[in-house]
Amino acid sequence: MMKSIFFIIITIVLFLPQSTLSRSPTCNKDDEKVLFKIKKSFGNPYHLASWTKDYDCCTWYCVECDANTGRIIALTIFAGSTISGKIPVEVGDLPYLQKLVLRKLPNLTGEIPSAIAKLTQLTMLRLSWTNLSGPVPSFLSKLTNLYFLDLAFNDLSGSIPPELATLKNLDALHLDRNKLTGVIPESFGKFTGKVPDLYLSHNQLTGPLPKSLGYINFSTIDFSRNQITGDISMFFGTNKTIERADFSRNMLEFNLSGVVFPASLSSLDLNHNKIYGSLPAMLTELHLNLNVSYNRLCGQIPQGGDLQTFDTTSYFHNRCLCGSPLPACK
Structure with missing residues (x-):
């Protein structure tokens, strides 16, 4: 008798998880209709060949459904050479979408459609490595749940909308590798929630850095390859926790001698600017990757x-910098 009861219990324990795992969500029919419109807008590309009535749309390539409701929560179209045209406005008709990724699609053109502002549940938006043009839209600030915004490697132009600083959950903001102009917004020193990692490199940004950027604590900043002027001392100090900073290939002009770097700093690239003064002795206390080449620095490289350990390329083409690993000071 006891053996029979034990056998029944074991059977139930083993059977229930299997039946649960074997169930898959059934695609919501409204979402399915929207996906067919998106496919048609892209010209029925081979990349989306699995999007047919023969299969439940939760099993389609590039699509992810919620396991309980069958609603579309992710649309990830990556490296599809047959995808061409503009971003379909129908994308905005997937109300439960949390992740939208259109990446490495060289034939994706046009502007970022305002319909994306309807996707209020988005946590990740990646529209990168495409030929999207036009401005960085200010309406993206309505996507208040975003923690990752990536618009890098496009053909976007115009200024950076200051409204993006109201995205309080943002961990990282990628606007690099575009054709953006104007200044870095003053509001970027007043992020209302998290302080995101900022990637603004390879644009045409100009003007001095806003002093407000010194009011908050960044972890990663990449402003390289722009035309930014001014002093970056505001990002550093004993109370800062910045880890990685790349300001290379700009027009920065300030005295480096008195800058206090925090112990958290692990990478600092200042090459190709107009920075003068000497290298602070406290750099010997840090473990970091360093490049100060092509500036106007003088004096002996601190020993220690x-x-x-760096080769000469980290230091060369300065006005009168000397000492190991450069030639000895005279």
Whole structure:
């Protein structure tokens, strides 16, 4: 008798998880209709060949459904050479979408449609490595649940909308590798929630850095390859926790001698600017990757720490910098 009861219990324990795992969500028919419109707008590309009535749309390539409701929560179209045209406005008709990724699609053109502003549940938006043009839309600030916004490697132009600083959940903002102009918004020193990693490199940004950027604590900043002027001392200090900073290939002009770098700093690239003064001795206390080449620095490279482990390319083409690993000071 006891053996029979034990056998029944074991059977139930083993059977229930299997039946649960074997169930898959049934695609919501409204979402399915929207996906067919998106496919048609893209010209019925081969990349979306699995999008047919023969299969439940939760099993389609590039699509992810919620396991309980069958609603579309992710649309990820990546590296599809047959995808061409503009971003379909129908994308905005997937109300439960949390992740939208259109990446490495060289034939994707046009502007970012305002319909995306309807996707209020989005946590990730990646429209990168495409030929999208036009401005960075200010309406993206309505996507208040975003934690990751990536618009890098496009053909976007115009200024950076200051409204993006109201995205309080943002962990990272990628606007690099575009044709953006104007200044970095003052509002970027007043992020209302998290302080995101900022990637603004390879644009045409100009003007001095807003002093407001010194009011908050960044972890990663990449402003390289722009035409930015001014002093970056505001990003550093004993109370800062910045880890990675790339300001290379700009027009920065300030005295480096008195800058205090925090112990958290692990990478600092200042090459190709107009920075003068000497290297602070406290750099010997840090473990970091360093490049200060092509500036106007003078004096002896402080001895100690990691500073002598770099090759000469980290230091050369300065006005009168000397000492190991460069030639000895005269």
